[in-house]
Amino acid sequence: xxxxxxxxxxxxxxxxxxxxxxxxxxxxxxxxxxxxxxxxxxxxxxxxxxxxxxxxxxxxxxxxxxxxxxxxxxxxxxxxxxxxxxxxxxxxxxxxxxxxxxxxxxxxxxxxxxxxxxxx
Numbered sequence: 001x002x003x004x005x006x007x008x009x010x011x012x013x014x015x016x017x018x019x020x021x022x023x024x025x026x027x028x029x030x031x032x033x034x035x036x037x038x039x040x041x042x043x044x045x046x047x048x049x050x051x052x053x054x055x056x057x058x059x060x061x062x063x064x065x066x067x068x069x070x071x072x073x074x075x076x077x078x079x080x081x082x083x084x085x086x087x088x089x090x091x092x093x094x095x096x097x098x099x100x101x102x103x104x105x106x107x108x109x110x111x112x113x114x115x116x117x118x119x120x
Contacts, residue, residue, distance in 0.1 A: 001071045003064075007056045009075070014048035016077040020067060023080075035062055 006013045021031055032042040037059065050056040064074065097105070
């Protein structure tokens with residue numbers, strides 16, 4: 001497999017790249033800086049929507065070099081879901097939450113949802 005093959009299968013490659021970046025602890029911002037591109041450009045790559053073969057090849061030469069991967073190694077990466085651990089407690093509050101507490105919980109849930117959108 002070569003970089004042109006990655007371009008042909010860029011939807012699959014994008015998912016595999018997301019897994020590699022997450023597993024190695026990169027954020028979109030940190031990896032785009034290391035790669036020397038803007039975060040929106042990285043988003044285009046991670047969404048599998050790069051329309052230029054030339055640019056894609058250029059980006060992936062750098063990506064593979066930074067990650068010390070071959071095209072075959074990247075393409076053979078298994079896509080995994082992020083590990084999420086939850087702690088359950090039997091210490092539920094007896095009282096119903098106030099309106100202020102409900103709004104604060106909703107805000108926190110929205111922030112967590114937003115954070116999960118931007119974390120790889």
